[in-house]
Amino acid sequence: MTAIAIDDSGKLEIPLEIRQQLGIITAQSLNLEVRQGCIILQPLEQEAKVQRQGSALVLETPPLGHLDTLIDDLREERIQSQLPA
Secondary structure (H helix, E strand, C coil), X not given: CCCCCECCCCCECCCHHHHHHHCCCCCCCEEEEEECCEEEEEECXXXXXXXXXXXXXXXXXXXXXXXXXXXXXXXXXXXHHHCCC
16 A cells, blocks of 8 residues: 645645556546545546548547556466466
């Protein structure tokens, strides 16, 4: 468990490692819920946007998560699939 502090204005900082693990980016909205005396924060799903840039349509999508975490997860899945059952 990671301990964090709340400043005088009520703000808290989610550690970088946790933000990267969850794919939370700067200025992203989070859902806040209080359940059984606990604060639960969940990243809100971000929608993809299509924008016209010149004569091209460009699809902007939210990040899928931190690249290193995704690579580590895929590597672990591949290793586990190669091990005998």
